[in-house]
Amino acid sequence: MIDCDVHAVVPDTSVLEPHLDDHWREVLTTTQFSGPTDQAHPPNLATSLGDFPAVDGAAPGTTLRSLQAQVLEPLGIETAILTCDYAVDSIRNPDAAAALASAVNDWLVAEWLDRDPRLRAALVVPIGQPAMAAVEVHRLGGHPGFVAAHLPVRSAMPYGNRGWWPLFDAITEHDLVAQLHFGGSPGLPPTASGWPSTWIEEHVDMASAFQSQLLSLVAEGTFDRYPGLRVALLEAGFAWLPAFLWRADKGWRGLRREVPWLRREPSAYVREHVRVGLQPVDGPPDAAQLAQVVDQLGAPEMLMFATDWPHRHPGGLGSVPDGLPDAAILSENARTHYRLP
Amino acid sequence: MIVDCDIHNAPVSETALHAYLPEAWRRRRSAGGRLAPEVEASRETLGDRSYLGSEYPRATPRAARTDAWPPDGSPPASNLPFLREQLLDRYDIEYGVLTPMLGAGEQLDLESGAALASAINDWQAAEWLDPEPRLRASINVAYEDGELSAREIARCADDPRFVQVLMLIRTAEPLGRRKYWPLFRAAAERGLPVGVHYGGWGRGPLTGTGFPSFYLEDQVGMATAFQDQLTSLVFEGVFEEIPELRIVLIEGGVAWLAPLMWRMDRAFELLGSEAPKLDRRPSEVIREHVWLTTQPMDEPERTADLPVLFDHMGMDDRICFATDYPHWDFDSPERAIPRVLGEDRRRRIMRDNAHALYRLGDG
Numbered sequence: 001m002i003d004c005d006v007h008a009v010v011p012d013t014s015v016l017e018p019h020l021d022d023h024w025r026e027v028l029t030t031t032q033f034s035g036p037t038d039q040a041h042p043p044n045l046a047t048s049l050g051d052f053p054a055v056d057g058a059a060p061g062t063t064l065r066s067l068q069a070q071v072l073e074p075l076g077i078e079t080a081i082l083t084c085d086y087a088v089d090s091i092r093n094p095d096a097a098a099a100l101a102s103a104v105n106d107w108l109v110a111e112w113l114d115r116d117p118r119l120r121a122a123l124v125v126p127i128g129q130p131a132m133a134a135v136e137v138h139r140l141g142g143h144p145g146f147v148a149a150h151l152p153v154r155s156a157m158p159y160g161n162r163g164w165w166p167l168f169d170a171i172t173e174h175d176l177v178a179q180l181h182f183g184g185s186p187g188l189p190p191t192a193s194g195w196p197s198t199w200i201e202e203h204v205d206m207a208s209a210f211q212s213q214l215l216s217l218v219a220e221g222t223f224d225r226y227p228g229l230r231v232a233l234l235e236a237g238f239a240w241l242p243a244f245l246w247r248a249d250k251g252w253r254g255l256r257r258e259v260p261w262l263r264r265e266p267s268a269y270v271r272e273h274v275r276v277g278l279q280p281v282d283g284p285p286d287a288a289q290l291a292q293v294v295d296q297l298g299a300p301e302m303l304m305f306a307t308d309w310p311h312r313h314p315g316g317l318g319s320v321p322d323g324l325p326d327a328a329i330l331s332e333n334a335r336t337h338y339r340l341p
Numbered sequence: 342m343i344v345d346c347d348i349h350n351a352p353v354s355e356t357a358l359h360a361y362l363p364e365a366w367r368r369r370r371s372a373g374g375r376l377a378p379e380v381e382a383s384r385e386t387l388g389d390r391s392y393l394g395s396e397y398p399r400a401t402p403r404a405a406r407t408d409a410w411p412p413d414g415s416p417p418a419s420n421l422p423f424l425r426e427q428l429l430d431r432y433d434i435e436y437g438v439l440t441p442m443l444g445a446g447e448q449l450d451l452e453s454g455a456a457l458a459s460a461i462n463d464w465q466a467a468e469w470l471d472p473e474p475r476l477r478a479s480i481n482v483a484y485e486d487g488e489l490s491a492r493e494i495a496r497c498a499d500d501p502r503f504v505q506v507l508m509l510i511r512t513a514e515p516l517g518r519r520k521y522w523p524l525f526r527a528a529a530e531r532g533l534p535v536g537v538h539y540g541g542w543g544r545g546p547l548t549g550t551g552f553p554s555f556y557l558e559d560q561v562g563m564a565t566a567f568q569d570q571l572t573s574l575v576f577e578g579v580f581e582e583i584p585e586l587r588i589v590l591i592e593g594g595v596a597w598l599a600p601l602m603w604r605m606d607r608a609f610e611l612l613g614s615e616a617p618k619l620d621r622r623p624s625e626v627i628r629e630h631v632w633l634t635t636q637p638m639d640e641p642e643r644t645a646d647l648p649v650l651f652d653h654m655g656m657d658d659r660i661c662f663a664t665d666y667p668h669w670d671f672d673s674p675e676r677a678i679p680r681v682l683g684e685d686r687r688r689r690i691m692r693d694n695a696h697a698l699y700r701l702g703d704g
Binding site: 045046047153154155156157158159160161184186188189190191192193194195196197198199200201203204205206207208209211212213215216219220237239240242243244246247248249250251252254255258259267280281282283284285289292293296298312314 | 514
C-alpha cells in the first residue's frame with residue numbers, strides 16, 4: 001500500500017533550531033517567537049485527535065518512531081508521503097517564513113527521509129511570496145525524497161493566477177506534484193460572505209476552496225502552459241467532484257469565448273491532471289450510492305489511498321469503505337501519479 | 342402549466358424609480374455620486390455606493406439574452422408587454438415570481454438602501470403586479486440591517502402578491518449570523534420564505550482563495566457561495582431558533598446539494614459539539630427547511646445521472662423551475678428539465694412545488 005498523506009508535525013521550534021542560521025536562531029531567542037500558531041486542525045477537536053497514544057513520550061506525528069509504530073508497520077505500508085502543514089503562510093514577514101520553511105524541509109530530510117527509505121515528502125514552501133517559494137523548490141526539488149510541493153488550498157490568490165508562474169515553473173522543472181492540501185492561512189475569509197463563526201463550518205467549507213482552486217487552475221490555462229503538471233488534492237473529500245465538474249463544463253460551454261486557450265472541457269483537464277487522496281471519505285454512507293458517486297467521477301484512477309494519520313476518521317486508520325471499485329486505489333494510482341518506483 | 346421562480350424585471354432607468362422615493366431621497370439620489378448615463382445603462386443594479394472592486398466583463402451587455410432587448414430599446418425585462426410576449430405567453434406561464442436585481446441590499450449606506458428597497462417594492466406593485474395578474478413579487482430589503490429589513494417586510498407583507506423576501510447570496514457576513522435573524526423572524530412570522538439569489542459582492546473575494554480572474558470562475562464559482570451559506574445557516578442553528586423559516590436558494594443549481602449534505606452529516610458526526618443547537622443531522626434540517634430553483638439546471642455528462650442525482654438529494658418536493666429571464670443563461674421551459682426525470686418529477690418541478698412553496702393557489 002502507498003499512503004499519500006501522513007503528517008509530520010513540528011512539535012516546536014527547538015527541532016528547527018539546528019537547521020536555522022545564527023540570525024534566525026537569535027531572532028527566535030530574542031523575540032521568543034514560537035513559530036506559526038495557525039493550525040489547519042486545532043489540536044483538541046475530534047478530527048484532529050486520532051485514537052493514537054504517545055510513542056516514547058512523543059505525540060503522534062512528531063517523530064519517525066511514532067509513524068513507523070502506528071502506520072508503516074501495522075498497515076505494511078510500502079511508501080508513505082509526508083505532509084507537514086506547518087503554517088509558514090501565516091507569517092507575514094517573508095524572510096522569516098522562508099527561513100522557517102527551509103528549516104522544516106531540512107528537518108524532514110534529517111529526521112525522516114534519511115532514516116527510513118519508505119518515506120517521501122512534500123516540500124514546505126513560503127507561498128506568501130511565490131518567487132521565494134520557487135527558490136525553495138529549486139533548492140531542494142532535486143532531492144530524491146521530495147516528490148511534491150505542499151500548497152495549502154487556501155491561498156491569498158488562486159493558484160491559476162499568473163503571479164504563481166515562477167512557482168509552477170519550479171515545480172514542473174523538478175517534476176514534483178503540486179499538492180493542494182486542506183487548510184491555509186491567507187488572512188482572508190474562507191467564504192464569499194465572510195468568516196464563519198465555527199470551525200465545523202470552516203471544515204465543511206474547505207470543499208469550496210478546492211473547487212475554486214481547480215476552476216482557477218483550469219480556467220487560467222495552467223494545464224495548457226504546463227502540460228506535464230500533476231496535482232493532488234489531499235484531505236479534500238471527493239463526493240463534490242462530479243457535481244463540480246458538471247457545473248464547470250456547463251459554464252465553459254456558455255463562456256468559452258472568455259478562455260479561448262482551453263482546448264477541452266474542464267472535466268477533461270481535471271481527470272487527466274488531478275488525483276485525490278481518499279480520506280476524508282465525504283460521500284454517502286450507503287455503499288451503492290458511494291459506488292454511483294465514484295462512477296460519476298468518470299475516472300476511478302483519480303482516487304489514491306491515504307490515512308491522513310494522525311487525524312481521526314470514522315472507520316479507523318486505513319479503512320477503505322465499501323463501494324470503492326478498484327484495488328489500484330491502494331497503491332498503483334499513487335505510484336503512477338507520484339512516479340514512485 | 343408552469344411556474345417560473347426567477348424573473349428579473351428592471352426599471353427603464355434609475356430615474357424611473359424616483360416617483361416612488363420620498364423627496365429627500367430623490368434629491369439625494371439625483372445629486373452627487375451618480376454614474377455616467379452610459380455606465381448606468383450598462384448595469385442592472387442601481388444606487389451609488391456599494392462594494393466595488395470585483396468587476397468582470399460578462400457574457401453580454403447586462404448579462405442578458407441578446408434577443409431580450411425590447412423593440413423600443415429599453416433595457417431587458419423593463420417592458421411588460423414585451424416580457425408577456427417573450428416569456429409569459431410564449432411558454433404559457435401560470436405564475437412568474439419577480440426577482441429584481443437592483444442592489445438595494447448592497448448599498449453601503451443602509452438607509453439609502455432601505456429607501457431604494459421601498460421604492461422598488463412600490464414600483465413592482467404599481468407597474469407590474471397591478472397590470473399583470475400572473476406575476477408575483479419579492480420584497481426587496483436592505484438586508485445588511487435586520488431592523489430596516491423587518492420594517493420593510495411588515496410594510497409590504499399584507500399585500501399577498503408579495504410571496505417572499507429577497508436577498509443575494511453574497512452577504513457581508515455568513516447568513517447564519519445573528520445580524521440576519523430579525524429579517525428571518527419577520528419573514529417567518531408572515532409566512533414568507535426568504536429567497537436568496539445568485540450574486541452580490543460580499544465584502545471581498547468570491548473564494549476562500551482570493552479573487553478569481555474570469556467571469557467563468559465568478560459564474561461557476563457562485564455555487565460555492567451557496568454551499569457555504571447553507572452550511573452557515575444549518576450549523577449556526579438558525580432553523581432551531583426560527584422553526585418556521587423557509588429558505589429558497591435561487592440560481593444556485595442543485596447538483597452540489599447531495600454531496601454537501603453528506604459532507605455536513607459526516608462533519609456533524611465528528612464535530613457536533615461545535616454546533617450545540619443542532620440535535621439532528623444537517624441533512625434532515627435541510628430537507629425540512631430548504632427549497633432550490635433549477636436554473637442553471639445541472640447537466641451531467643450522462644443524462645442517466647440526472648435521476649440518480651435527484652435520488653441522492655431526496656428532495657423531489659423542494660426543487661422549483663426557474664428561467665432566469667432575461668439573462669443569457671436562460672433555461673427554456675421546453676428543454677431545461679429533461680424527460681429522463683420522469684413525468685411525476687417534472688410536474689412537481691415545473692409547477693407543483695412552487696405552488697406549495699409560495700402558496701400560489703391561496704392568494
